[in-house]
Amino acid sequence: MERGPRASAARPPDSEPATAARALASARELLDDRVVEPLLRTHAARVLIAGGVAGLVSRTVVAPLERTKILFQVQGLSVSPPGQPLRYRSVAQSLRAILEKEGLRGWFKGNGANCVRIIPMSALQFYAFDVLTQQITESGSSSALTPLQRLWAGALAGAFAQTITYPLDFMRARLTVDMSGRYSGILSGMAVVVRQEGVRSLYRGLVPSLVGIMPYVGVDFMVYGTLREWLPRDAATGEPGTGAKLMAGAVAGAAGQTVAYPLDTVRRQLQVQDVKVKYPDVPKYRGLVDCFFGIVRRDGMRGLYRGIWPNYLKVAPSISIQFVIFEHMCKSLAATRERIDERRAARRQHA
Incomplete structure (x- = not known):
């Protein structure tokens, strides 16, 4: 039998790449069968x-504006001494100030906690809305929801998701405004809060949060779903174009924020009012109503909407991206499941 260099030279030149390709295909099939298919088995x-992927991507894109919004909302309470000029006066100035003091990472401070929160929240929100939509359509005579039905389904879905994930939202706000390094992370921060303020503190601001999230998410789903039905359809796909859906999402997000923003401000101030005790004259609120009217007395109605302009800049791309990515991911995951099923059927035929 011939050995050595001649035998190697006699081997077909494409045998090794072909073997590698077959090994890669086998590994991909194994991954699909053992991991991907079980994950995508059910609707x-x-x-x-x-929903989780859509929330993660959409919030990360607008993280700098999210931090700016929260700092606008709470700066009169825990960031500056009473009577001092406001530190953050505009979106551009705020972004520059954060960059100069904390560097580029400062723009994304608190985003890790936000992502940990938003992945389950967005996933549960879309899932709950999907379940409620199915129940409504199965119990009615029409396969399409009315605007009012979308409003209620979205409101209940938002309340469900927010209640489950609220402690993460609470810590995200604390991490965002913490300038002293008191909290080093989500879990360690929760431990500090529980030790110093009690377990109930993790749910401080939950009531105004629920009151605010229900109209916000409800209006988002109602406006986006209604506008989507009115959008012109592509002749080839039968679906509205991506640009049109992004515009519909932007309008939906702006509408939802306008309705719910005052209660979001109340929630933020309740969440962070114990972050600093350096200034004894800083007001301490006893609850939702006290905080709401305290802000109005101190700053007027404008105080309830402080930070809404950077929030509009944040909401437009965030909600747009969230809806579009969610729809794209649903189609992509369903197509992946169909591809796996077709390949399995072909293997059975050749077996």
Whole structure:
């Protein structure tokens, strides 16, 4: 039998790449069978995955504006001494100030906690809306929801998701305004809060949060779903174009924020009012109503909407991206599941 260099030279030149390709294909099939297919087996799982990815991407894109918004909302309470000029006066000035003091990472401070929160929240929100939509359509005579039905389904879905994930939202706000390094992370921060303020503090601001999230998410789903039905359809796909859907999402997000923003401001101030005790004259609120009217007395109605302009800049791309990515992910995951099923059927035929 011939050995050595001649035998190697006699081997077909494409044998090794072909072997590698077959090994890669086998590994991909194994991954699909053992990991991907179980994850995508049910419609509910695909909705949860799509919702989580949509929330993660959309919030990370607008993280600098999210931090600016929160600093606008709470600066009169815990960032500056009473009577001092406001530190953050405009979006551009705020972004520059954060960059100069904390560097580029400062723009994304608190975003890790936000992502940990938003992945389950967005997933649960879209899942709950999907379940409620199915129940409404199955119990009615029409397969399409009315605007009012979308409003209620979205409101209940938002309340469900917010209640479950609220402690993460609470810590995200604390991490965002913490300038002293008191909190080093989500779990360690929760431990500090529980030790110093009690377990109930993790749910401080939950009531105004629920009161605010229900109209916000409800209006988002109602406006986007209604506008989507009115959008012109592409002749080839039968679907509205991506640009048109992004515009519909922007309008929906702006409408939802306008309705819910005052209660979001109340929630933020309740969450962070114990971050600093350096200034004894800083007001301490006893609850939702006290905080609401305290802000109005001190700053007027404008105080309830402080930070809404950077929030509009944040909401437009955030909600747009969230809806578009969710729809794209749902289609992509369903197509992946169909591809796996077709390949399995082909293997059975050749077996």
